[in-house]
Amino acid sequence: MSKVYYIESSQLNAFFNRVKEGYKVFSPAIKDKNAKEIDYYYRNINSDTSFVYNSYRTVEPLKSFFTSACEKVTDYFSPEKNITEVAGKAIIFGVKSCDIVGHKIQDFVFLEGVEVDSLYAARRENTILISSDFTDFKEVCHCLAWDILPHPTAGFDLNLSPLNEGYLVEAGSRKGEELIGQYKDYFIPAKEVQISARRTKRDNLIDRLKKHLLTQSLVPKDMVQKIVKEGYSFDTWQQFMLTCVECGGCNLICDTCHCFILADKKESHYQNKKIRVWDSCLYANYARVAGGANPLKTRAARLRNRFMKKFDFFVDNLGMPACCGCGRCIEVCPGKIDIREVLKDLAKKSNNQK
Ligand code: SF4
Ligand code: SF4
Ligand code: SF4
Structure with missing residues:
Protein backbone atom coordinates (compact mmCIF):
# COMPACT_ATOMS: atom_id res chain seq x y z
CA MET A 1 0.00 0.00 0.00
CA SER A 2 1.28 3.47 -0.84
CA LYS A 3 1.73 6.10 1.83
CA VAL A 4 -1.48 7.43 3.40
CA TYR A 5 -1.97 11.04 4.55
CA TYR A 6 -4.59 12.96 6.48
CA ILE A 7 -6.12 16.30 5.49
CA GLU A 8 -8.62 18.29 7.56
CA SER A 9 -11.95 19.16 5.91
CA SER A 10 -11.26 22.89 6.18
CA GLN A 11 -7.96 22.36 4.38
CA LEU A 12 -9.47 20.36 1.54
CA ASN A 13 -11.30 23.38 0.10
CA ALA A 14 -8.11 25.39 0.40
CA PHE A 15 -6.25 22.61 -1.43
CA PHE A 16 -8.85 22.58 -4.23
CA ASN A 17 -8.64 26.36 -4.53
CA ARG A 18 -4.90 26.09 -5.00
CA VAL A 19 -5.00 23.31 -7.60
CA LYS A 20 -7.75 25.12 -9.55
CA GLU A 21 -5.07 27.52 -10.74
CA GLY A 22 -3.76 25.01 -13.28
CA TYR A 23 -6.80 22.78 -13.92
CA LYS A 24 -10.52 22.75 -14.54
CA VAL A 25 -11.89 21.06 -11.41
CA PHE A 26 -15.11 19.05 -11.56
CA SER A 27 -16.91 18.08 -8.39
CA PRO A 28 -20.30 16.48 -7.71
CA ALA A 29 -23.26 18.64 -6.66
CA ILE A 30 -26.67 17.74 -5.26
CA LYS A 31 -29.69 18.67 -7.37
CA ASP A 32 -32.46 18.14 -4.81
CA LYS A 33 -31.50 17.76 -1.15
CA ASN A 34 -35.02 16.62 -0.23
CA ALA A 35 -35.25 13.82 -2.79
CA LYS A 36 -35.89 10.33 -1.37
CA GLU A 37 -32.69 9.15 -3.00
CA ILE A 38 -30.19 11.94 -3.70
CA ASP A 39 -28.65 12.24 -7.18
CA TYR A 40 -25.21 13.76 -7.66
CA TYR A 41 -24.36 15.69 -10.85
CA TYR A 42 -20.97 16.98 -11.98
CA ARG A 43 -20.26 20.69 -12.20
CA ASN A 44 -17.16 22.76 -12.83
CA ILE A 45 -16.24 24.37 -9.50
CA ASN A 46 -15.00 27.93 -9.43
CA SER A 47 -13.74 30.21 -6.68
CA ASP A 48 -17.07 30.62 -4.87
CA THR A 49 -18.27 27.00 -4.93
CA SER A 50 -17.03 24.42 -2.49
CA PHE A 51 -16.82 20.75 -3.23
CA VAL A 52 -19.43 18.18 -2.12
CA TYR A 53 -18.52 14.67 -0.97
CA ASN A 54 -20.76 12.25 -2.89
CA SER A 55 -21.81 9.12 -0.98
CA TYR A 56 -22.07 7.11 -4.20
CA ARG A 57 -21.50 7.50 -7.95
CA THR A 58 -22.77 10.48 -9.94
CA VAL A 59 -25.53 10.40 -12.56
CA GLU A 60 -23.04 10.98 -15.40
CA PRO A 61 -20.65 8.20 -16.31
CA LEU A 62 -16.91 8.89 -16.14
CA LYS A 63 -16.65 8.41 -19.92
CA SER A 64 -18.36 11.79 -20.49
CA PHE A 65 -15.07 13.52 -19.56
CA PHE A 66 -13.10 11.63 -22.20
CA THR A 67 -15.49 11.31 -25.16
CA SER A 68 -18.36 13.78 -25.47
CA ALA A 69 -21.87 12.76 -26.47
CA CYS A 70 -21.40 14.96 -29.56
CA GLU A 71 -18.29 16.89 -30.55
CA LYS A 72 -16.55 18.21 -33.63
CA VAL A 73 -13.42 16.10 -33.47
CA THR A 74 -11.77 17.74 -36.48
CA ASP A 75 -11.53 20.98 -34.46
CA TYR A 76 -8.83 19.38 -32.33
CA PHE A 77 -6.54 18.39 -35.14
CA SER A 78 -4.53 20.70 -37.35
CA PRO A 79 -0.80 21.09 -38.08
CA GLU A 80 -0.65 24.23 -35.89
CA LYS A 81 -2.29 22.62 -32.85
CA ASN A 82 -0.70 20.53 -30.13
CA ILE A 83 -3.27 17.91 -29.18
CA THR A 84 -2.04 17.69 -25.58
CA GLU A 85 -2.59 21.42 -25.07
CA VAL A 86 -5.93 21.48 -26.87
CA ALA A 87 -7.29 18.65 -24.73
CA GLY A 88 -6.99 20.82 -21.57
CA LYS A 89 -6.11 19.83 -18.00
CA ALA A 90 -8.77 18.60 -15.59
CA ILE A 91 -9.22 17.22 -12.10
CA ILE A 92 -12.28 15.06 -11.55
CA PHE A 93 -13.23 14.60 -7.95
CA GLY A 94 -15.64 12.03 -6.51
CA VAL A 95 -15.02 9.17 -8.94
CA LYS A 96 -16.17 5.85 -7.45
CA SER A 97 -14.70 2.37 -7.78
CA CYS A 98 -17.41 1.10 -10.15
CA ASP A 99 -16.53 3.82 -12.68
CA ILE A 100 -12.81 3.24 -12.33
CA VAL A 101 -13.24 -0.46 -13.12
CA GLY A 102 -15.76 0.25 -15.90
CA HIS A 103 -13.33 2.69 -17.42
CA LYS A 104 -10.88 -0.13 -18.17
CA ILE A 105 -13.20 -0.95 -21.06
CA GLN A 106 -12.88 2.59 -22.47
CA ASP A 107 -9.08 2.42 -22.13
CA PHE A 108 -9.06 -0.95 -23.88
CA VAL A 109 -11.08 0.37 -26.82
CA PHE A 110 -9.49 3.80 -27.26
CA LEU A 111 -5.90 3.10 -26.20
CA GLU A 112 -5.24 -0.54 -26.97
CA GLY A 113 -6.93 -1.01 -30.32
CA VAL A 114 -5.38 -1.06 -33.78
CA GLU A 115 -5.28 2.75 -33.64
CA VAL A 116 -4.77 4.83 -30.50
CA ASP A 117 -7.35 7.63 -30.24
CA SER A 118 -4.96 10.54 -29.70
CA LEU A 119 -7.64 12.91 -28.36
CA TYR A 120 -8.75 10.34 -25.77
CA ALA A 121 -5.11 9.60 -24.90
CA ALA A 122 -4.33 13.30 -24.40
CA ARG A 123 -7.37 13.80 -22.17
CA ARG A 124 -6.48 10.71 -20.15
CA GLU A 125 -2.91 11.93 -19.66
CA ASN A 126 -4.06 15.45 -18.73
CA THR A 127 -6.68 14.34 -16.20
CA ILE A 128 -6.21 13.66 -12.51
CA LEU A 129 -8.76 11.30 -11.01
CA ILE A 130 -9.50 11.92 -7.34
CA SER A 131 -11.65 9.02 -6.28
CA SER A 132 -13.40 8.49 -2.96
CA ASP A 133 -14.88 5.64 -0.92
CA PHE A 134 -18.59 4.90 -1.12
CA THR A 135 -20.24 5.77 2.19
CA ASP A 136 -23.69 4.63 1.03
CA PHE A 137 -25.25 3.06 -2.10
CA LYS A 138 -28.34 3.28 -4.29
CA GLU A 139 -30.98 0.60 -4.62
CA VAL A 140 -29.68 -0.22 -8.13
CA CYS A 141 -26.00 -0.55 -7.09
CA HIS A 142 -24.63 -4.06 -7.52
CA CYS A 143 -20.87 -3.55 -8.03
CA LEU A 144 -20.06 -6.15 -5.38
CA ALA A 145 -21.85 -8.82 -7.43
CA TRP A 146 -19.03 -8.36 -9.98
CA ASP A 147 -16.39 -8.45 -7.19
CA ILE A 148 -15.89 -4.67 -7.32
CA LEU A 149 -15.38 -3.32 -3.81
CA PRO A 150 -17.10 -0.05 -2.81
CA HIS A 151 -13.70 1.60 -2.37
CA PRO A 152 -11.10 1.91 -5.14
CA THR A 153 -8.09 -0.39 -4.98
CA ALA A 154 -6.26 0.81 -8.14
CA GLY A 155 -6.71 3.11 -11.13
CA PHE A 156 -6.94 6.39 -9.19
CA ASP A 157 -4.43 9.21 -8.78
CA LEU A 158 -5.60 10.18 -5.30
CA ASN A 159 -8.28 8.54 -3.16
CA LEU A 160 -10.14 10.17 -0.27
CA SER A 161 -11.75 8.27 2.60
CA PRO A 162 -13.77 10.40 5.03
CA LEU A 163 -12.70 10.07 8.65
CA ASN A 164 -13.88 12.20 11.59
CA GLU A 165 -13.23 15.85 10.73
CA GLY A 166 -11.17 15.16 7.62
CA TYR A 167 -10.05 12.62 5.03
CA LEU A 168 -7.41 9.97 4.60
CA VAL A 169 -5.66 10.54 1.29
CA GLU A 170 -3.85 7.82 -0.62
CA ALA A 171 -1.79 8.31 -3.78
CA GLY A 172 -2.33 5.63 -6.41
CA SER A 173 -0.06 6.93 -9.16
CA ARG A 174 2.92 9.11 -9.97
CA LYS A 175 0.57 12.01 -10.75
CA GLY A 176 -1.05 11.65 -7.33
CA GLU A 177 2.28 11.51 -5.52
CA GLU A 178 3.45 14.62 -7.39
CA LEU A 179 0.29 16.49 -6.39
CA ILE A 180 0.79 15.66 -2.72
CA GLY A 181 4.47 16.61 -3.00
CA GLN A 182 3.57 19.91 -4.61
CA TYR A 183 1.06 20.85 -1.88
CA LYS A 184 2.65 19.02 1.04
CA ASP A 185 1.71 21.72 3.60
CA TYR A 186 -1.91 20.49 3.50
CA PHE A 187 -1.15 16.83 4.26
CA ILE A 188 0.15 15.07 7.36
CA PRO A 189 1.14 11.37 7.46
CA ALA A 190 -1.80 9.26 8.72
CA LYS A 191 -1.54 7.36 12.00
CA GLU A 192 -1.97 3.59 12.16
CA VAL A 193 -5.13 4.04 14.24
CA GLN A 194 -6.66 6.17 11.45
CA ILE A 195 -5.84 3.57 8.81
CA SER A 196 -7.39 0.90 10.99
CA ALA A 197 -10.54 3.06 11.43
CA ARG A 198 -10.75 3.35 7.64
CA ARG A 199 -10.57 -0.45 7.36
CA THR A 200 -13.46 -0.82 9.85
CA LYS A 201 -15.60 1.72 7.99
CA ARG A 202 -14.92 -0.01 4.69
CA ASP A 203 -15.73 -3.46 6.11
CA ASN A 204 -18.99 -2.16 7.58
CA LEU A 205 -20.08 -0.80 4.21
CA ILE A 206 -19.19 -4.07 2.46
CA ASP A 207 -21.37 -5.93 5.01
CA ARG A 208 -24.29 -3.55 4.35
CA LEU A 209 -23.88 -3.96 0.60
CA LYS A 210 -23.75 -7.76 0.91
CA LYS A 211 -27.04 -7.73 2.82
CA HIS A 212 -28.54 -5.45 0.17
CA LEU A 213 -27.44 -7.81 -2.62
CA LEU A 214 -28.87 -10.85 -0.82
CA THR A 215 -32.35 -9.36 -1.25
CA GLN A 216 -31.77 -9.13 -5.02
CA SER A 217 -30.89 -12.84 -5.55
CA LEU A 218 -28.51 -11.95 -8.39
CA VAL A 219 -27.01 -14.43 -10.82
CA PRO A 220 -23.49 -15.36 -9.59
S1 SF4 B 1 -33.84 -0.78 -22.92
FE1 SF4 B 1 -34.76 1.04 -21.92
S2 SF4 B 1 -33.14 2.59 -21.89
FE2 SF4 B 1 -32.52 1.00 -23.35
S3 SF4 B 1 -33.24 1.74 -25.35
FE3 SF4 B 1 -34.87 0.43 -24.51
S4 SF4 B 1 -36.25 1.83 -23.40
FE4 SF4 B 1 -34.32 2.96 -23.75
S1 SF4 C 1 -25.15 -1.57 -14.62
FE1 SF4 C 1 -23.66 -2.32 -16.12
S2 SF4 C 1 -24.73 -2.23 -18.08
FE2 SF4 C 1 -25.87 -0.94 -16.64
S3 SF4 C 1 -25.05 1.12 -16.94
FE3 SF4 C 1 -23.86 0.19 -15.27
S4 SF4 C 1 -22.08 -0.73 -16.27
FE4 SF4 C 1 -23.60 -0.32 -17.88
S1 SF4 D 1 -22.49 -2.76 -28.95
FE1 SF4 D 1 -21.68 -2.90 -26.87
S2 SF4 D 1 -20.57 -0.98 -26.51
FE2 SF4 D 1 -21.86 -0.70 -28.30
S3 SF4 D 1 -23.71 0.25 -27.50
FE3 SF4 D 1 -24.06 -2.00 -27.58
S4 SF4 D 1 -23.49 -2.80 -25.57
FE4 SF4 D 1 -22.64 -0.71 -25.76
Whole structure:
Protein backbone atom coordinates (compact mmCIF):
# COMPACT_ATOMS: atom_id res chain seq x y z
CA MET A 1 0.00 0.00 0.00
CA SER A 2 1.28 3.47 -0.84
CA LYS A 3 1.73 6.10 1.83
CA VAL A 4 -1.48 7.43 3.40
CA TYR A 5 -1.97 11.04 4.55
CA TYR A 6 -4.59 12.96 6.48
CA ILE A 7 -6.12 16.30 5.49
CA GLU A 8 -8.62 18.29 7.56
CA SER A 9 -11.95 19.16 5.91
CA SER A 10 -11.26 22.89 6.18
CA GLN A 11 -7.96 22.36 4.38
CA LEU A 12 -9.47 20.36 1.54
CA ASN A 13 -11.30 23.38 0.10
CA ALA A 14 -8.11 25.39 0.40
CA PHE A 15 -6.25 22.61 -1.43
CA PHE A 16 -8.85 22.58 -4.23
CA ASN A 17 -8.64 26.36 -4.53
CA ARG A 18 -4.90 26.09 -5.00
CA VAL A 19 -5.00 23.31 -7.60
CA LYS A 20 -7.75 25.12 -9.55
CA GLU A 21 -5.07 27.52 -10.74
CA GLY A 22 -3.76 25.01 -13.28
CA TYR A 23 -6.80 22.78 -13.92
CA LYS A 24 -10.52 22.75 -14.54
CA VAL A 25 -11.89 21.06 -11.41
CA PHE A 26 -15.11 19.05 -11.56
CA SER A 27 -16.91 18.08 -8.39
CA PRO A 28 -20.30 16.48 -7.71
CA ALA A 29 -23.26 18.64 -6.66
CA ILE A 30 -26.67 17.74 -5.26
CA LYS A 31 -29.69 18.67 -7.37
CA ASP A 32 -32.46 18.14 -4.81
CA LYS A 33 -31.50 17.76 -1.15
CA ASN A 34 -35.02 16.62 -0.23
CA ALA A 35 -35.25 13.82 -2.79
CA LYS A 36 -35.89 10.33 -1.37
CA GLU A 37 -32.69 9.15 -3.00
CA ILE A 38 -30.19 11.94 -3.70
CA ASP A 39 -28.65 12.24 -7.18
CA TYR A 40 -25.21 13.76 -7.66
CA TYR A 41 -24.36 15.69 -10.85
CA TYR A 42 -20.97 16.98 -11.98
CA ARG A 43 -20.26 20.69 -12.20
CA ASN A 44 -17.16 22.76 -12.83
CA ILE A 45 -16.24 24.37 -9.50
CA ASN A 46 -15.00 27.93 -9.43
CA SER A 47 -13.74 30.21 -6.68
CA ASP A 48 -17.07 30.62 -4.87
CA THR A 49 -18.27 27.00 -4.93
CA SER A 50 -17.03 24.42 -2.49
CA PHE A 51 -16.82 20.75 -3.23
CA VAL A 52 -19.43 18.18 -2.12
CA TYR A 53 -18.52 14.67 -0.97
CA ASN A 54 -20.76 12.25 -2.89
CA SER A 55 -21.81 9.12 -0.98
CA TYR A 56 -22.07 7.11 -4.20
CA ARG A 57 -21.50 7.50 -7.95
CA THR A 58 -22.77 10.48 -9.94
CA VAL A 59 -25.53 10.40 -12.56
CA GLU A 60 -23.04 10.98 -15.40
CA PRO A 61 -20.65 8.20 -16.31
CA LEU A 62 -16.91 8.89 -16.14
CA LYS A 63 -16.65 8.41 -19.92
CA SER A 64 -18.36 11.79 -20.49
CA PHE A 65 -15.07 13.52 -19.56
CA PHE A 66 -13.10 11.63 -22.20
CA THR A 67 -15.49 11.31 -25.16
CA SER A 68 -18.36 13.78 -25.47
CA ALA A 69 -21.87 12.76 -26.47
CA CYS A 70 -21.40 14.96 -29.56
CA GLU A 71 -18.29 16.89 -30.55
CA LYS A 72 -16.55 18.21 -33.63
CA VAL A 73 -13.42 16.10 -33.47
CA THR A 74 -11.77 17.74 -36.48
CA ASP A 75 -11.53 20.98 -34.46
CA TYR A 76 -8.83 19.38 -32.33
CA PHE A 77 -6.54 18.39 -35.14
CA SER A 78 -4.53 20.70 -37.35
CA PRO A 79 -0.80 21.09 -38.08
CA GLU A 80 -0.65 24.23 -35.89
CA LYS A 81 -2.29 22.62 -32.85
CA ASN A 82 -0.70 20.53 -30.13
CA ILE A 83 -3.27 17.91 -29.18
CA THR A 84 -2.04 17.69 -25.58
CA GLU A 85 -2.59 21.42 -25.07
CA VAL A 86 -5.93 21.48 -26.87
CA ALA A 87 -7.29 18.65 -24.73
CA GLY A 88 -6.99 20.82 -21.57
CA LYS A 89 -6.11 19.83 -18.00
CA ALA A 90 -8.77 18.60 -15.59
CA ILE A 91 -9.22 17.22 -12.10
CA ILE A 92 -12.28 15.06 -11.55
CA PHE A 93 -13.23 14.60 -7.95
CA GLY A 94 -15.64 12.03 -6.51
CA VAL A 95 -15.02 9.17 -8.94
CA LYS A 96 -16.17 5.85 -7.45
CA SER A 97 -14.70 2.37 -7.78
CA CYS A 98 -17.41 1.10 -10.15
CA ASP A 99 -16.53 3.82 -12.68
CA ILE A 100 -12.81 3.24 -12.33
CA VAL A 101 -13.24 -0.46 -13.12
CA GLY A 102 -15.76 0.25 -15.90
CA HIS A 103 -13.33 2.69 -17.42
CA LYS A 104 -10.88 -0.13 -18.17
CA ILE A 105 -13.20 -0.95 -21.06
CA GLN A 106 -12.88 2.59 -22.47
CA ASP A 107 -9.08 2.42 -22.13
CA PHE A 108 -9.06 -0.95 -23.88
CA VAL A 109 -11.08 0.37 -26.82
CA PHE A 110 -9.49 3.80 -27.26
CA LEU A 111 -5.90 3.10 -26.20
CA GLU A 112 -5.24 -0.54 -26.97
CA GLY A 113 -6.93 -1.01 -30.32
CA VAL A 114 -5.38 -1.06 -33.78
CA GLU A 115 -5.28 2.75 -33.64
CA VAL A 116 -4.77 4.83 -30.50
CA ASP A 117 -7.35 7.63 -30.24
CA SER A 118 -4.96 10.54 -29.70
CA LEU A 119 -7.64 12.91 -28.36
CA TYR A 120 -8.75 10.34 -25.77
CA ALA A 121 -5.11 9.60 -24.90
CA ALA A 122 -4.33 13.30 -24.40
CA ARG A 123 -7.37 13.80 -22.17
CA ARG A 124 -6.48 10.71 -20.15
CA GLU A 125 -2.91 11.93 -19.66
CA ASN A 126 -4.06 15.45 -18.73
CA THR A 127 -6.68 14.34 -16.20
CA ILE A 128 -6.21 13.66 -12.51
CA LEU A 129 -8.76 11.30 -11.01
CA ILE A 130 -9.50 11.92 -7.34
CA SER A 131 -11.65 9.02 -6.28
CA SER A 132 -13.40 8.49 -2.96
CA ASP A 133 -14.88 5.64 -0.92
CA PHE A 134 -18.59 4.90 -1.12
CA THR A 135 -20.24 5.77 2.19
CA ASP A 136 -23.69 4.63 1.03
CA PHE A 137 -25.25 3.06 -2.10
CA LYS A 138 -28.34 3.28 -4.29
CA GLU A 139 -30.98 0.60 -4.62
CA VAL A 140 -29.68 -0.22 -8.13
CA CYS A 141 -26.00 -0.55 -7.09
CA HIS A 142 -24.63 -4.06 -7.52
CA CYS A 143 -20.87 -3.55 -8.03
CA LEU A 144 -20.06 -6.15 -5.38
CA ALA A 145 -21.85 -8.82 -7.43
CA TRP A 146 -19.03 -8.36 -9.98
CA ASP A 147 -16.39 -8.45 -7.19
CA ILE A 148 -15.89 -4.67 -7.32
CA LEU A 149 -15.38 -3.32 -3.81
CA PRO A 150 -17.10 -0.05 -2.81
CA HIS A 151 -13.70 1.60 -2.37
CA PRO A 152 -11.10 1.91 -5.14
CA THR A 153 -8.09 -0.39 -4.98
CA ALA A 154 -6.26 0.81 -8.14
CA GLY A 155 -6.71 3.11 -11.13
CA PHE A 156 -6.94 6.39 -9.19
CA ASP A 157 -4.43 9.21 -8.78
CA LEU A 158 -5.60 10.18 -5.30
CA ASN A 159 -8.28 8.54 -3.16
CA LEU A 160 -10.14 10.17 -0.27
CA SER A 161 -11.75 8.27 2.60
CA PRO A 162 -13.77 10.40 5.03
CA LEU A 163 -12.70 10.07 8.65
CA ASN A 164 -13.88 12.20 11.59
CA GLU A 165 -13.23 15.85 10.73
CA GLY A 166 -11.17 15.16 7.62
CA TYR A 167 -10.05 12.62 5.03
CA LEU A 168 -7.41 9.97 4.60
CA VAL A 169 -5.66 10.54 1.29
CA GLU A 170 -3.85 7.82 -0.62
CA ALA A 171 -1.79 8.31 -3.78
CA GLY A 172 -2.33 5.63 -6.41
CA SER A 173 -0.06 6.93 -9.16
CA ARG A 174 2.92 9.11 -9.97
CA LYS A 175 0.57 12.01 -10.75
CA GLY A 176 -1.05 11.65 -7.33
CA GLU A 177 2.28 11.51 -5.52
CA GLU A 178 3.45 14.62 -7.39
CA LEU A 179 0.29 16.49 -6.39
CA ILE A 180 0.79 15.66 -2.72
CA GLY A 181 4.47 16.61 -3.00
CA GLN A 182 3.57 19.91 -4.61
CA TYR A 183 1.06 20.85 -1.88
CA LYS A 184 2.65 19.02 1.04
CA ASP A 185 1.71 21.72 3.60
CA TYR A 186 -1.91 20.49 3.50
CA PHE A 187 -1.15 16.83 4.26
CA ILE A 188 0.15 15.07 7.36
CA PRO A 189 1.14 11.37 7.46
CA ALA A 190 -1.80 9.26 8.72
CA LYS A 191 -1.54 7.36 12.00
CA GLU A 192 -1.97 3.59 12.16
CA VAL A 193 -5.13 4.04 14.24
CA GLN A 194 -6.66 6.17 11.45
CA ILE A 195 -5.84 3.57 8.81
CA SER A 196 -7.39 0.90 10.99
CA ALA A 197 -10.54 3.06 11.43
CA ARG A 198 -10.75 3.35 7.64
CA ARG A 199 -10.57 -0.45 7.36
CA THR A 200 -13.46 -0.82 9.85
CA LYS A 201 -15.60 1.72 7.99
CA ARG A 202 -14.92 -0.01 4.69
CA ASP A 203 -15.73 -3.46 6.11
CA ASN A 204 -18.99 -2.16 7.58
CA LEU A 205 -20.08 -0.80 4.21
CA ILE A 206 -19.19 -4.07 2.46
CA ASP A 207 -21.37 -5.93 5.01
CA ARG A 208 -24.29 -3.55 4.35
CA LEU A 209 -23.88 -3.96 0.60
CA LYS A 210 -23.75 -7.76 0.91
CA LYS A 211 -27.04 -7.73 2.82
CA HIS A 212 -28.54 -5.45 0.17
CA LEU A 213 -27.44 -7.81 -2.62
CA LEU A 214 -28.87 -10.85 -0.82
CA THR A 215 -32.35 -9.36 -1.25
CA GLN A 216 -31.77 -9.13 -5.02
CA SER A 217 -30.89 -12.84 -5.55
CA LEU A 218 -28.51 -11.95 -8.39
CA VAL A 219 -27.01 -14.43 -10.82
CA PRO A 220 -23.49 -15.36 -9.59
CA LYS A 221 -20.70 -13.68 -11.59
CA ASP A 222 -19.16 -16.97 -12.73
CA MET A 223 -22.48 -18.12 -14.24
CA VAL A 224 -23.26 -15.04 -16.31
CA GLN A 225 -21.30 -15.75 -19.48
CA LYS A 226 -22.65 -19.31 -19.61
CA ILE A 227 -26.32 -18.36 -19.23
CA VAL A 228 -26.07 -15.51 -21.74
CA LYS A 229 -24.64 -17.95 -24.31
CA GLU A 230 -27.11 -20.70 -23.46
CA GLY A 231 -29.94 -18.19 -23.64
CA TYR A 232 -29.22 -17.13 -27.22
CA SER A 233 -32.53 -18.58 -28.47
CA PHE A 234 -34.63 -18.01 -25.33
CA ASP A 235 -37.75 -15.83 -25.50
CA THR A 236 -36.24 -13.61 -22.76
CA TRP A 237 -35.16 -11.08 -25.37
CA GLN A 238 -38.63 -10.75 -26.94
CA GLN A 239 -40.29 -10.64 -23.53
CA PHE A 240 -38.10 -7.87 -22.07
CA MET A 241 -38.11 -5.80 -25.24
CA LEU A 242 -41.90 -5.34 -25.18
CA THR A 243 -41.50 -2.10 -23.24
CA CYS A 244 -38.38 -0.79 -25.01
CA VAL A 245 -38.89 2.54 -26.78
CA GLU A 246 -35.42 2.50 -28.40
CA CYS A 247 -34.31 5.68 -26.66
CA GLY A 248 -30.71 4.40 -26.35
CA GLY A 249 -30.48 5.69 -22.77
CA CYS A 250 -29.15 2.40 -21.39
CA ASN A 251 -26.12 2.54 -23.71
CA LEU A 252 -25.49 6.27 -23.55
CA ILE A 253 -25.46 6.40 -19.73
CA CYS A 254 -23.33 3.25 -19.41
CA ASP A 255 -19.70 3.77 -18.45
CA THR A 256 -18.54 0.75 -20.43
CA CYS A 257 -20.46 1.41 -23.68
CA HIS A 258 -18.18 3.02 -26.22
CA CYS A 259 -19.85 2.80 -29.66
CA PHE A 260 -19.86 5.97 -31.73
CA ILE A 261 -20.51 7.13 -35.27
CA LEU A 262 -18.61 9.70 -37.28
CA ALA A 263 -20.94 12.03 -39.13
CA ASP A 264 -20.29 14.96 -41.47
CA LYS A 265 -21.47 18.47 -40.69
CA LYS A 266 -21.51 21.01 -43.46
CA GLU A 267 -19.46 24.04 -42.43
CA SER A 268 -19.41 25.93 -45.70
CA HIS A 269 -20.01 25.32 -49.37
CA TYR A 270 -16.57 23.72 -49.62
CA GLN A 271 -15.99 22.21 -46.20
CA ASN A 272 -17.40 19.47 -43.95
CA LYS A 273 -16.41 18.83 -40.33
CA LYS A 274 -16.39 15.40 -38.67
CA ILE A 275 -18.72 15.06 -35.69
CA ARG A 276 -18.31 12.15 -33.30
CA VAL A 277 -21.62 11.10 -31.71
CA TRP A 278 -22.20 8.33 -29.16
CA ASP A 279 -24.15 5.46 -30.70
CA SER A 280 -26.42 2.83 -29.15
CA CYS A 281 -26.92 -0.78 -30.23
CA LEU A 282 -30.56 -0.45 -29.17
CA TYR A 283 -31.21 2.01 -32.01
CA ALA A 284 -33.03 0.47 -34.97
CA ASN A 285 -30.38 1.67 -37.44
CA TYR A 286 -27.36 0.74 -35.34
CA ALA A 287 -26.21 -2.11 -37.58
CA ARG A 288 -27.86 -1.06 -40.85
CA VAL A 289 -25.47 -1.09 -43.80
CA ALA A 290 -25.56 0.35 -47.30
CA GLY A 291 -28.36 -1.25 -49.29
CA GLY A 292 -30.56 -1.43 -46.20
CA ALA A 293 -29.53 -4.85 -44.83
CA ASN A 294 -29.62 -4.98 -41.03
CA PRO A 295 -28.32 -8.00 -39.05
CA LEU A 296 -29.94 -6.57 -35.88
CA LYS A 297 -33.34 -5.89 -37.36
CA THR A 298 -35.51 -6.77 -34.36
CA ARG A 299 -35.43 -5.10 -30.94
CA ALA A 300 -34.96 -8.55 -29.36
CA ALA A 301 -31.80 -9.14 -31.45
CA ARG A 302 -30.49 -5.74 -30.38
CA LEU A 303 -31.07 -6.38 -26.68
CA ARG A 304 -29.34 -9.75 -27.03
CA ASN A 305 -26.43 -8.02 -28.76
CA ARG A 306 -26.02 -5.73 -25.75
CA PHE A 307 -25.81 -8.70 -23.39
CA MET A 308 -23.56 -10.78 -25.66
CA LYS A 309 -21.17 -7.87 -25.97
CA LYS A 310 -21.06 -7.16 -22.26
CA PHE A 311 -21.04 -10.66 -20.83
CA ASP A 312 -19.50 -12.83 -23.55
CA PHE A 313 -17.24 -10.78 -25.88
CA PHE A 314 -15.53 -8.80 -23.11
CA VAL A 315 -15.15 -11.79 -20.81
CA ASP A 316 -13.36 -13.60 -23.66
CA ASN A 317 -11.29 -10.61 -24.78
CA LEU A 318 -10.50 -8.74 -21.59
CA GLY A 319 -11.26 -11.29 -18.87
CA MET A 320 -13.99 -9.10 -17.36
CA PRO A 321 -17.62 -8.28 -18.14
CA ALA A 322 -18.36 -4.87 -19.64
CA CYS A 323 -20.54 -4.05 -16.66
CA CYS A 324 -19.48 -2.58 -13.34
CA GLY A 325 -22.85 -2.86 -11.59
CA CYS A 326 -23.42 0.91 -11.40
CA GLY A 327 -27.14 0.45 -12.13
CA ARG A 328 -27.39 3.60 -14.28
CA CYS A 329 -29.10 1.72 -17.13
CA ILE A 330 -31.77 0.51 -14.68
CA GLU A 331 -32.51 4.03 -13.46
CA VAL A 332 -32.61 5.59 -16.91
CA CYS A 333 -34.82 3.06 -18.71
CA PRO A 334 -38.34 4.39 -19.37
CA GLY A 335 -39.40 0.82 -20.21
CA LYS A 336 -38.30 -0.38 -16.74
CA ILE A 337 -35.98 -3.01 -18.23
CA ASP A 338 -33.65 -4.12 -15.47
CA ILE A 339 -30.35 -5.80 -16.41
CA ARG A 340 -30.48 -7.84 -13.18
CA GLU A 341 -33.94 -9.21 -14.05
CA VAL A 342 -32.92 -10.11 -17.62
CA LEU A 343 -30.00 -12.16 -16.26
CA LYS A 344 -32.23 -13.81 -13.66
CA ASP A 345 -34.76 -14.78 -16.34
CA LEU A 346 -32.00 -16.32 -18.49
CA ALA A 347 -30.69 -18.27 -15.48
CA LYS A 348 -34.16 -19.58 -14.63
CA LYS A 349 -34.81 -20.75 -18.21
CA SER A 350 -31.34 -22.24 -18.45
CA ASN A 351 -31.97 -24.25 -15.25
CA ASN A 352 -35.37 -25.40 -16.49
CA GLN A 353 -33.74 -26.90 -19.60
CA LYS A 354 -31.64 -29.30 -17.51
S1 SF4 B 1 -22.49 -2.76 -28.95
FE1 SF4 B 1 -24.06 -2.00 -27.58
S2 SF4 B 1 -23.49 -2.80 -25.57
FE2 SF4 B 1 -21.68 -2.90 -26.87
S3 SF4 B 1 -20.57 -0.98 -26.51
FE3 SF4 B 1 -21.86 -0.70 -28.30
S4 SF4 B 1 -23.71 0.25 -27.50
FE4 SF4 B 1 -22.64 -0.71 -25.76
S1 SF4 C 1 -24.73 -2.23 -18.08
FE1 SF4 C 1 -25.87 -0.94 -16.64
S2 SF4 C 1 -25.15 -1.57 -14.62
FE2 SF4 C 1 -23.66 -2.32 -16.12
S3 SF4 C 1 -22.08 -0.73 -16.27
FE3 SF4 C 1 -23.60 -0.32 -17.88
S4 SF4 C 1 -25.05 1.12 -16.94
FE4 SF4 C 1 -23.86 0.19 -15.27
S1 SF4 D 1 -33.14 2.59 -21.89
FE1 SF4 D 1 -34.76 1.04 -21.92
S2 SF4 D 1 -36.25 1.83 -23.40
FE2 SF4 D 1 -34.32 2.96 -23.75
S3 SF4 D 1 -33.24 1.74 -25.35
FE3 SF4 D 1 -32.52 1.00 -23.35
S4 SF4 D 1 -33.84 -0.78 -22.92
FE4 SF4 D 1 -34.87 0.43 -24.51
